[in-house]
Amino acid sequence: MIQKINNLRADIHNLKANNAEEIEVLRIKYLSKKGEIAALMNDFRNVAAAEKKAIGQHLNELKEKAIEKIDELKANFENQSSSEDNIDLSRTAYPYHVGTRHPLSIVKQDICAIFGRLGFSIAEGPEIEDDWHVFSSLNFADDHPARDMQDTFFIQHGADLLLRTHTSSVQTRVMEKTQPPIRIICPGRVYRNEAISYRAHCFFHQVEALYIDKNVSFADLKQVLLFFAKEMFGQDTNIRLRPSFFPFTEPSAEMDISCNLCGGKGCPFCKHTGWVEILGCGMVDPNVLENCGIDSKIYSGYALGMGIERITNLKYQVKDLRLFSENDVRFLRQFEAAT
Ligand code: DAH
Numbered sequence: 001m002i003q004k005i006n007n008l009r010a011d012i013h014n015l016k017a018n019n020a021e022e023i024e025v026l027r028i029k030y031l032s033k034k035g036e037i038a039a040l041m042n043d044f045r046n047v048a049a050a051e052k053k054a055i056g057q058h059l060n061e062l063k064e065k066a067i068e069k070i071d072e073l074k075a076n077f078e079n080q081s082s083s084e085d086n087i088d089l090s091r092t093a094y095p096y097h098v099g100t101r102h103p104l105s106i107v108k109q110d111i112c113a114i115f116g117r118l119g120f121s122i123a124e125g126p127e128i129e130d131d132w133h134v135f136s137s138l139n140f141a142d143d144h145p146a147r148d149m150q151d152t153f154f155i156q157h158g159a160d161l162l163l164r165t166h167t168s169s170v171q172t173r174v175m176e177k178t179q180p181p182i183r184i185i186c187p188g189r190v191y192r193n194e195a196i197s198y199r200a201h202c203f204f205h206q207v208e209a210l211y212i213d214k215n216v217s218f219a220d221l222k223q224v225l226l227f228f229a230k231e232m233f234g235q236d237t238n239i240r241l242r243p244s245f246f247p248f249t250e251p252s253a254e255m256d257i258s259c260n261l262c263g264g265k266g267c268p269f270c271k272h273t274g275w276v277e278i279l280g281c282g283m284v285d286p287n288v289l290e291n292c293g294i295d296s297k298i299y300s301g302y303a304l305g306m307g308i309e310r311i312t313n314l315k316y317q318v319k320d321l322r323l324f325s326e327n328d329v330r331f332l333r334q335f336e337a338a339t
Contacts, residue, residue: 001040001047005058008036012066015073023073030066037063100336104205104324107312108187111207114231115185118224120209123184125170127191130160133169137291138248153191153202163191167208168248168305171284174210175292180299181213187308198320205308210284212294212301218251218283221302225255225281232311233260240275249282249303260314269317276314279306 012030017023030036040059047055101109112122125133135147146152146165155161170186186208194200211220222241229237238258246252256277259270266272281304286296309321316335318324323331 001043001051001055002058004040005055005062008040009062009065012062012069015069017073017077020074020077023070023077026073027070031063031070037066100332101338102324102332103312103316103318103335103338104308106335106338107315108205108207108308110232111228111306111308111311112185112187114228115209117231118183118227120183120185120211123170123174123186124188125164125167125173125186127164127189128155129162129164129169131162132160133172134162134164134166137172137288138168139285139287139291140247144247151192153193164188165192166190166305167206168303170208171210171248171303172288172292175212175289175294180294180301181211182301183211183213185209196322198322201309201321201325203325204321206305207308208303208305210301210303212284212289212299214299216283216300216302218302221281221283221304224302225279225304229255229257229278233257233314236263238264241281244280244282246280246282248285248288249280250285252280252282255279255281255304257314261317278310278314279304281305 008030015026017026028035032038037059040062044052044055044059112120116122131147134152135144140146152165153163155163167186167188167190170184170188174182174184174186188206189203190206191203194202196202209224211224225241226239229239236258237260240256241253242256244252244254254277256275258264259267259274259276261267261269262274264274266274270276281302284301284303289296289299289301309324312318312324313321316338
């Protein structure tokens, strides 16, 4: 009996297995009710009383050893199965959701890229501004309604700190520091004290473009506008300029594009006119150049400004402005393909 126990102990000590099934076969062989150790336990009944104590101890030790060994094989196998050798490279991949870029970012990048191809470089300025950069330098009269509390968020009563109401303030900042030629495109967030509704928000986004050099004319502006409209909305797009007024440009104009939904035939979107308004523009007022230390007898330039939300609405027909800031993933996921 002792001999049998020792032989089994040696066998168990040397057990090896390559996978879970092999381990199970070994467990059944040694540890199941009909296994070899159970058989020895059965024989134990016939052992002489004097030897029972010693042999019983050996038998118990053998059983413990066997359990230990099987556990050890299982543990080894589990470690191994997480190693690289066991990765199934042919398995279908988990669906992997990458984030999407925000529609306003997509459109902002498109606009900047189009102007980038014309040699414009990006300039940015602070959102917290002072009266000079947002209004005075840009030729706003002291009693201009835009300065009113109704439109502008002032940060502290009496202090000269406010949230910029347009990105035209970046024009001033760049012109103050740089002599022409200047060719910049300024994207950014702006703030106005408006009640929030489907068509107005207290913050939105604009892109401003500015070109200052010798002999810049309205014809240059018009050509750039046409190029931009065609690149942004397709080669069939037409533009028209309507006279307008901005304090910082003279002459000033607003640009419409032929409605990109009906192609100019007239539809509810363009209120059956065939045209939709997209931006303001004009020749930089000589007063603005002088305010920023640029000699208006030598230099001239044009500026234009547009709302990114407006362009995005035209491209993607987003009907409610509030969707842009609610971050509802069901809305944002719809721009996956455009990202
Ligand atoms: N700053 C104007 C606005 O917020 C937009 C604008 C109009 C910018 C004409 C310009 C421009 O540079 O020339 O409504």
